Amino acid sequence: MKKGTVILVVPTALFSIILLYLVLWNAGVSFMNWSLLNPTPSLVGLETFVSVVRQFQFSNSLVHSLELSVSLVAIGNILGILLASLLYFLKSNGARSIFMSIMIYPLAISMAVNGLIWLWLYNINIGIDWVLTKIGLPQFPWLSSTSTMFPSLIVVSVWAYTGIAALFYLAGFMNIDKAVVEAARLDGAGAFKITYKLLVPNSFNSFVISTALLFLFSFRIFSLPFILSGGTTNIFLQTSVLYMYYLFTVEFFSDATAVATIITVIATIVIIPYALIMIRRWIRR
Amino acid sequence: MRPVIKASLHYLALAVVSVLWLIPVYAMVINGFKSDLEVSSTPVLVPPTQFSIGAYVSVFGSLAKPLLNSLIIVIPTSFIAAFLGAMGAYFFYTLSYSYSRFSSTLSDVLFSLIALATFIPYQATLIPLTRLIVDMGLLDTYAGIIFAMLIFYIPTGALLMSMFISVLPRSLVEAAKIDGTGDLKIFLKIVFPLSMPGFISTLIFIIIQSWNNFFIPLVLVTTPEMKLISVAVEAYTGGYGTLYNDTFAAAMLASIIPLAIFIFLGRYFIRGLIALGGGGKGV
Structure with missing residues (x-):
């Protein structure tokens, strides 16, 4: 490989390696007992994990x-x-593209603003x-009742992220040969039948992509519950990333890194x- | 069912979904223009009877600096990340030429790393990241925030650009290779200009992501002077009894740039999203 070729990848590789370093450093500290009370940490093996996992x-x-x-x-x-x-x-x-944009636009606004x-x-x-x-309908308590708080968070997340799934399914449907869809239509199949017999079964890739992205995005939602619950300590809206940030703010550093490692x-x-x-699918074709 | 009825029902269903989806942005637009007096007498879904910019005037003073800070951070972050990412992406493209065991392992490892950097709950790197920035003496500086963002957004740029570059025809690059042109030059003269639409998608995707990033500026900024807009709006959370026109005016000021980009260049953002998911044919 020539030198000019290698230079191309240096910035990407360098910053990726910094990230890897951060992740490994974080994992390393989670095997120690570093906190405000204990400023000179030492290795304690899995002790921090054991004590963290026991917390309610x-x-x-x-x-x-x-x-x-x-x-x-x-x-x-x-x-x-x-x-x-x-x-x-x-x-x-x-x-089609106007309706699609309406379903995607929540992603253009920050989750903090959406929360507001x-x-x-x-x-x-x-x-x-x-x-x-x-x-004439009854009031719904939303964030003012502990039992409806969490569903209210789910509602906002669904509003914000469903557009992604719609986008990838639509892209998947559009990739299916038009001739096959036309043939089905000529055979008298309705839109509903075409969807569940033809479009959906042929969109496995869309399913994988939507599922992976929705999982990864929702797993790292921070600002939405942070704003909706006004901080990190509301146990009805506290997610793992919020709890980890809470541990950091009260300076239980090793506990925070242990939670971060699990995340x-x-x-x-x-x-x-x-x-x-x-x-495998896209780079090496 | 008659086709006319069918078509109307079809549009009706989409219209209902669109109305539901647009409620938050509708509330944001109308409520920022309410006067203090009207706020205490009208609910959030009723438009104002009189148009008032009082709320914008009252929040702009404290949001002008954060808006400027965000611009100073986001512009270099997005350009650097998209361009350096594109370079990395072309490297992946050249790796896929040689089918040796070594290069395929290398590309698997590097690609896993950039995907990790793109999709990781970046909050999980909170403590080492803060420490790294403090050790570099970059806490509360533009350079510190930009550096921290680049750790996540250069790999994002590389991942998105890989999808866009992989659809370029091989023959173009092959021809230049035979002429003895180096890869750096091929990238600058041939690959980069040809993948300009992909570059714009990547750029816009990163602009919107970094503008809206809440967590990195939350932990790496400790002085009010350096606050970014995404974090500054938090001051308007309010609560019961506070005037909501200020909240919505602040929300609008924080969203106006990404929303304007989305309205005028939304197709690029959407292509960026598709690339993030692993591409679709000819994105």
């Missing part, structure tokens, strides 16, 4: 993160298929509930196989 807040926040991800993956995929099929059968390309907006929409006096009471491992289990599938 750890399992509580991890369950929240997984619940959020699983809900978003399930709802996002179902809504994504529905919306993509509605878009697929549109005759006008212009209309939804805080007011969830206000039980002047938000969505005002409309509900006007048309990284869970995400990596999804990322690496996904990356290797992608590379």
Whole structure:
């Protein structure tokens, strides 16, 4: 390999290696006992992990993160298929791209701003509930009841991320040979039948991509629950990344790195196989 | 069912979804223009009777500096990340020429790394990242925030550009190779100009991502002077009894740039998203 060729990859490789260094450094500290109370850390093996895993807040926040991800993956995929099929059968390309943009636009706004907006929409006096009471429906408590707080977070996430699933299903549907769809239509198959007999079964790639991206994005949502709950300590909205940041702010550094290591491992289990599938499909053709 | 009814139902379903999806942005646009008086008497989904820019005037003073800070961070971050990422992406492209065991292992390892950097919950690197930036003496500096963002966005740039460059015809590069042109020169003279639409997609994707990044500026900025817009809006969370026109005006100021980019260049952003998922044919 020539020198000129290698220079090309130096910046990317350098910054990727810095990232790897950060991840490994983080993992290293999680085997120590560094905290505000103990400024000179020493190796303690798995002790930090054992004590962290026993905390109520750890399992509580991890369950929240997984619940959020699983809900978003399930709802996002179902809504994504529905919306993509509605878009697929549109005759006008212009209309299709306008509707698609409307479903994607939440991603152009920061999650912190989305959080600010939804805080007011969830206000039980002047938000969505005002409309509900006007048309004679009962008020929904949204963020003011502990049992509806978490579902309210899921609603915002679904609003923000479903567009991704719709986009990838639509791209998958568009890749299916038009001639086959036309033949099915001539045979008298309706739109509904074409969708579930022909489009969906041939969109396995879209399913893999939507599932992986929805999982990874929802697993790292930070600012949305941070803004909706006004900080890191609301145990009904606390996700793993929030709990980790909370441990950092109270200076339990090793505990924070242990939680971070667990988060990284869970995400990596999804990322690496996904990356290797992608590379085989797209880079080496 | 008659075709006319079918078509109307089809559009009706999409219209209902669109209305639901647009409620938050509708609330953001109308409520920033309410006067303080009207805020106390109207709910958030009712438009103002009078148009007032009072809320914008009152929040602009404290958001002008954060807006400027964000511009100073986002412009170099996105250009550097997209360009250096494109270079890395062309390297992957050249690796796929040789089918040796070594180069395929190398490309697997590097590609896994850039995917890790792109998709990792970056909050998980909080402590080492903060420490690295502090040790470099870059806490509360533009350079520190840009450096931290590049750690994540150069790999993102490389990942997206790999998808765009992989669709370029091999023959173009082959011809230049036979002429004895070096890869660096091929990249600058042939590959980069040809992948300009992909570069714009990558650039816009990174601009929007870094503009909206909340966590990195949250932990790497400790003085109010250096706050970025994404974090500065947090001050307007309010609560019951506060005036919401300020919240929405602040939200609008923080979103106006990414939203404008999305409205005018949305197709590039969407192509960037598709590339993030692993490409679609001819993205």
